[in-house]
Amino acid sequence: MANDKQSSSELPEKEPLKVLLLAHSYWPEHSPPQRRWSAFIRDFRHAGWQVDVVAPVAHFPVGRRELPREEAGVPFRTQRGRFGERIMRVPFIPHGNSQLGRLVDQCFSAVMSIPGSLLRRRPDVIVATAPSLPILAAGFIVSRIRRVPLVVEMRDAWPDLARDARLVQGSVKSVVEHVVEFIQNRAELVVTVTEGFADTLRARGVRNVSTVSNGLDVDTIPVLPAPDMDKEVFTALYLGNHGASQRLDVIIRASALVGSSMRLTLVGHGTQRKDLVRLARELDAPVTFLPSLHGPEVLEQYAKADTCIVSLRDDWKSFKTTVPSKTYEVLAIGRHVTAVVLGEAERIVRDAGAGDVVKAHPEAIAALWRGLAADRGRLIRSEDSRQWVKENADYSQLSARYMNVISELAGRPPGVL
DSSP states (O other): OOOSSOOGGGSOOOOOOEEEEEOSOOTTSOSHHHHHHHHHHHHHHHTTOEEEEEEEOSOTTTTSOOSOHHHHOOTTOEEEOTTSOEEEEEOOOOOOSOHHHHHHHHHHHHHHHHHHHHTSOOOSEEEEESSOHHHHHHHHHHHHHHTOOEEEEESSOTTHHHHHHTOSOHHHHHHHHHHHHHHHHHSSEEEESSHHHHHHHHHTTOSOEEEOOOOBOGGGSOOOOOOOTTOSSEEEEEESOOSTTTOHHHHHHHHHHHGGGEEEEEEOOOTTHHHHHHHHHHHTOOEEEEOOOOTHHHHHHHHHOSEEEEEOOSSOGGGGGOOOTHHHHHHHHTOEEEEEOOHHHHHHHHHTTOEEEOOSOHHHHHHHHHHHHHOGGGGOOOSHHHHHHHHHSBHHHHHHHHHHHHHHHTTOOTTOO
16 A cells, blocks of 8 residues: 655755845945845855846946946846846936935836836845835835835834934835834734844834844954054044044044154045045145955055054944944954944944944044054954954854744744755
8 A cells, every 4th residue: 555645855855945145336336235145145056046136237436327238237128147046137317426326317217116026026125225225115026016025124224214314304204104103014024133223113112123233254254363562653444435424523533633753544445535635634634545346456555554444434323223334354364453332233342352443533543543653552452353353253153044034034944955
């Protein structure tokens, strides 16, 4: 008599889990969402998952396409990613460096992402990643049309950040906040990058919140030797966005107070860059401005630095639950950190033994730098900060955590395709 039960080898294989990501920036661009999601998608694909990405034709950070069409992509054409993911490119609106231009572009690309998403296969889960707020609305609409769960990823503390920054005024501000909160409350899962903001959302009644922090592949980051103890000029380095959130004017004023005995290097771009260049010139501050750098050029700047700056303004309440993504890289590289931060970011720097936390005042920062220059032994770091990153912010662990919450949302056992 035949056995009524099928052997495990005869059971039908479970179809690979299918994820659709909506993002405002993706490979081959160099941006925080690109770095984060390239790492996750690499690991998702390694686990056998199928991944579709809907993103604008590559145009970050200058607001126009600079790469060849075969790299940047063509609107409503499928492009194969580095890990076998399928990328549906959507159109964008060329713009300058203004906040209004970026907002108009993000709104347009988000609207175009809706038909772009509907042209893809039906996923098991949709992920929409901020800080582009319009893409959250697009993800919500697509999830309801396709009738699949939505993951809203809040990489910044929206809508709290909008209140602090006063990005919009009056009744319009109220509409923006209500829309963001509406989507957060109706998404099947909200993912934050800090525990502090996750607690804030839970206190507001958001029912399903998980934290998957920013991070990096620690093993790909070299440990740099200690700075030269006999160097005469003290060097400080900042890499990242030059926007209102970072208050880099305070850093420049601090360097001007220290004077010619130091050199401050600011690497990156942002809406405040022209004003910062003008301020440095007016103060005759010892500042060098460099464009965004990648790969070996970044390591070269780290190697020259005595301290690396992590900065967020201290007069915005939302930044108490925000951690600059560059923090983890600086901790892993083994450089002293000048941390002008509050809340969760401050706790991480202290727990990791990574450097000094200082108030966002030019005089306080200048005093710290003079003290470090006088006692350069304080610049030598132990392995503690790198070990902290390995235990708390390595992408191998973060990817596994993300896969577990997505699997659960899709009704699959953790770790099962």
